[in-house]
Amino acid sequence: MHVRAAIEDKWDKLLAALGEADKLRFCSDDGGRSAAILQLCAVLDFLDQTDARGLAIPLVILSRALQDLERGAKPPMLVPKIVENRPRDDWTWQRVKIVAATIMDQLHEYGGLSRPDAAKAVENVFSQYGLSKFRNRQVTDTAISKWRDQARRDRAEFGREYKRFRSIDAQALAQDAPLERKRDFLLKRRLPSLLTGIGARGPTAEKAKQRLISGRGIPKEPVC
DSSP, rough: OOOHHHHHHHHHHHHHHHHHHHHHHOOOOSTTTHHHHHHHHHHHHHHTTTTTTTTTTTHHHHHHHHHHHTTTTOOGGGGOOOOTTOOOOHHHHHHHHHHHHHHHHHHHTTTOOOOOHHHHHHHHHHEEEESEETTEEOOOHHHHHHHHHHHHOOOSSHHHHHHHHHHHHHHTSSSSOOHHHHHIIIIIIIIIHHHGGTOSSSSHHHHHHHHHHTTSSSOOOOOO
């Protein structure tokens, strides 16, 4: 029992450290790098207290490489690989498209909005959070509608991620509840909680960030 309690204590400390580092994501403008460094250090410290000690050298190298980036160095590990037909979308931009497409889809299916109204509602939230132009690319209702159609057709990673993300709230949203409450959840809680971690700015975004940092703004499922 003593050993089990010790393991649970280490695990609880790891979860706490990961949570505190995650909050840093909402107050830094480095794309999450500083938060990732802290989380990697927490994971490595945890592994160092287990039988995995000495087996996570690649993670140590990754942690050091990220820290080198913070100091302005160019670690070989993080130099982009030169490949033919390099994907146009990085992970964050693809996530923006998936999030927009999913929320639009759920507003249409569960929130009672028409396709055009659902796309426009998502566009408005992006605008409120200073993200109507993301990395010099416009996030419009037309673009959101196209991403939604693309996601539904796609059989590769984009389509799989869309389906995975869409499944998160599907069961709760399918419950019998007022349509307005479902729309409020999607537009005032779920979408803002996702946008604050990818560069949202402005008064509305700052308020959402403070709610997330305090732990009061991360919706696990709709209150339907």
